[in-house]
Amino acid sequence: MDKVISKDGTEIAYERVGAGPTVILVGGAFCDHNATTELANKLARNFTAVSYDRRGRGESGDTQPYDVQREIEDIEALIAHFGDRAFVHGLSSGSALCLIAAAGGAPIDAVSVMEPPYRVGEDAPQPPEGYTDTIVELTSTDRRGEAVAYFMTKAVGQPEEAVEEARKMPMWPGLEAMAHTLAYDARAMGGDASPLPENMLATLTAPTLALFSTGSPEWLQAGAQAIEKVAPNAECVGLPGTFHEVPLATLVPTLKDFYLRSSR
Numbered sequence: 537m538d539k540v541i542s543k544d545g546t547e548i549a550y551e552r553v554g555a556g557p558t559v560i561l562v563g564g565a566f567c568d569h570n571a572t573t574e575l576a577n578k579l580a581r582n583f584t585a586v587s588y589d590r591r592g593r594g595e596s597g598d599t600q601p602y603d604v605q606r607e608i609e610d611i612e613a614l615i616a617h618f619g620d621r622a623f624v625h626g627l628s629s630g631s632a633l634c635l636i637a638a639a640g641g642a643p644i645d646a647v648s649v650m651e652p653p654y655r656v657g658e659d660a661p662q663p664p665e666g667y668t669d670t671i672v673e674l675t676s677t678d679r680r681g682e683a684v685a686y687f688m689t690k691a692v693g694q695p696e697e698a699v700e701e702a703r704k705m706p707m708w709p710g711l712e713a714m715a716h717t718l719a720y721d722a723r724a725m726g727g728d729a730s731p732l733p734e735n736m737l738a739t740l741t742a743p744t745l746a747l748f749s750t751g752s753p754e755w756l757q758a759g760a761q762a763i764e765k766v767a768p769n770a771e772c773v774g775l776p777g778t779f780h781e782v783p784l785a786t787l788v789p790t791l792k793d794f795y796l797r798s799s800r
Contacts, residue, residue: 537569537595540617543609549595550588550614554580557645557799558618559791560611561587564628565687565721566714568594571627578788583623583795586614590630592717604724608637621645623795628653628780629721635733635763636724639740646798648745648791649760651780653725654732656762657755661693662729668722675719680712687718732759737766743798744770747790749777756780 537549551569553576561572569587576585589596591610599606611633615622621643626634631649638647655662664670667690674683685699702708726733744767746760757774764772775782775790 540613542606542613544599544606546591546597546599546606546610548588548591548610548613550586552584552586552618553577554584556583557795558584558586558615558622559795560614560622560624561585562611562624562626562630562633563590564630565718566711567627567630568714575784575788578784579791582792584618586618588614590717592720593714602720602723604636607633607720607724608640608642611637612642615643623648625791626650626652629725632724635740636736638742638744639736644742646743646795648747648794649763650747650782651749651752651756652759652763653730653756654759654762655730655755656732657758659753660755661691663691665728667691667728668719671719671722675716680715683715683718684711732762732766734766737763738768740767741769745794746770746772747782748772748774749780749782750774751778752780
């Protein structure tokens, strides 16, 4: 993988495909660049698509102490490396970084997000008080498996049985390797409660597309729908899909149309 140097000196590893306007793809919890590789390859027909390892993941560095602003600077470093401006697309908690960056004045022409998990719906699972601190404690004492299970049950609301099945899967070691970044995602989402950042969104003037899957729980759909009500230049679209995911055959044309409309 190639690398850029972020403002604080941290190396950020990335892969790029395609040619044309730049789209930076920002993964969510447990995501490294591989999570967006297939999407990047599809977008590459019309765009320069960039998948990267967020700090603390994969081949990227992890300078301490962590600060959400450093992740915004990582996005800005990637944009600057490929040109003056870019589109950004965020998955799940990675969406929050895209929204913060765009509202904060990063050179972003348009921002699209897929189900940012703001907990605005009545049925949204509520992490226990001290959730982020518990993740830090578990991972700092090398209890990474416990941290993954804690996230799955307390933040996502999955049953213990699902955790036990996940432990048997080949992906589990990779989840443990990124367990410490769950605290990063929580901070990007505004803390344990992941509240909708209404004041920040009200300042977001860049064209914004908030997407949700019709196969997701209502609380995940509500997070996307709430953005349209607060951000002045936002639209919300529901796409046919499964839990927290939309098929690329549906997602890619939607993104392409949105980016092209936004650049006119």
